[in-house]
Amino acid sequence: MKNIAIKKCKKINPHHKQIxxxxxxxxxxxxxxINRIDFNREMDEIRNSTVSRSETKLLLNIGKLYYYSDSGNYRGILDEESYMDTxxxxxxxxxxxxxxxxxxxxxxALIKYENDLVQATKILEEILQKGDDFAFSLINALSLMSEVHLMKDFDLSAGFIRKAIKLCEKISQDNKRYLLQKRQLESTHDFIMLYHCRLNEELYLNSKPELIHFLIRRGSEEDLARATSLLKELEKENGKLTPFQLYYKALITGEKHYLIKSxxxxxxxxxxxxxxxxxxLL
Incomplete structure (x- = not known):
């Protein structure tokens, strides 16, 4: 009955259909x-139709932020966000x-593009204060806080990512969105642990890149050979190595040009x- 009512509402009110x-x-x-290209294309189709309501325009602009985020266009995020009035x-x-x-x-964007950790922290603290009723935003803010402290304070970084995972576990069992987010959090957790060479910490190792990182940090001849093989698999699967994977290749080979390329x-x-x-390391 609910779906029938929604379909009926869409037919009666074009604005509700757009929303x-x-x-x-x-x-x-x-x-x-949906991938980011198709997401942006479908958003543009809605944007190019008649859009008069302020709410619809706001949602379309937020969709643009999502596309910028997925595309790594952090400058675009900083340029656009100030024009959005909720x-x-x-x-x-x-x-x-x-x-x-x-x-x-x-x-x-402030973390990745501007490397402005002070301003990013202020924003994340605001989310943490207001986010009790908004689990997805709260989890994301905790994860971002773990990244803010990644290079300078292991204990803070580890504490934030563990809180994010614990919160996500409470709601992820039957929710695909949170299950996907949980896997991303686990990868972030492992990167933090391995970056600080905490091999005795509990690790998830549910992604090939983090398994490679683990093998490199453990560092036996057999481990490095397996890490090299897994990197070759990733390069074959994706056509190239990511910046992180180039960094891993530099750790394996000791060759400076991979660090420069990363x-x-x-x-x-x-x-x-x-x-x-x-x-x-340069």
Whole structure:
């Protein structure tokens, strides 16, 4: 009956249909059921139709932030977010929810593109204060805080990512969105542990890149040979290595040019925060 009512509402009110279509796109993106190119194309199709309501324009702009985030266009996020006024929404709950999503993207851009950890921390603390009723934003803020402290304070970094995973575990069992997020958090957790060479900590190792990182840190001849083989598999599967994987290759081979290439690829991706990792070894 609920679906019938929604379909009927869409037929009667084109504005409601646009809103429903945008939220459907958001859900498909969050559950990895649509890639960023198709997501942006479908958002543009809605944007190019008649859009008059302020709420619809706001949601479309937030969709643009999602696309920028997925594309690594952090400069675009910083340019756009200041023009988004959630006060146009009648629902205070919805306005707060969307405002927190905007703040998440801004904090991410400040970390990666500007390397402004002070301002990013202020924004993330605001999310943590307001996020009790918004689990997804709260989990993301905890994860970002773990990244802020990654290179300088292991205990803080580890504490934040563990809180994020614990919160995610409470709600992830039957929710694909949170199951996907939990795997991402586990990868972040493992990277933090392995970056600080904490091999005795509990690790998830549910992704090939983190398994490679673990094998490198353990460092036996057999481990390095297996890590090399897994890197070759990734390069064959994807056509190239990511900046992180180039960093791993540098750790295996000891060859400086892989560090330089890793740093360059991080810069090309607009990620000046993580580019510090290969830079520290140059």
């Amino acid at each position: 429903a279509d945008i939220y459907d796109l958001f859900d498909r993106r969050n559950e990895s059921r 006060n146009v929404l009648r629902s205070e709950y919805l306005a707060t929810s969307l405002r927190l999503r905007i703040l998440e993207r801004k904090a991410t 740093q360059r690829e991080f810069h090309r991706a607009g990620d000046f925060f993580y580019s510090q990792i290969p830079s520290k």
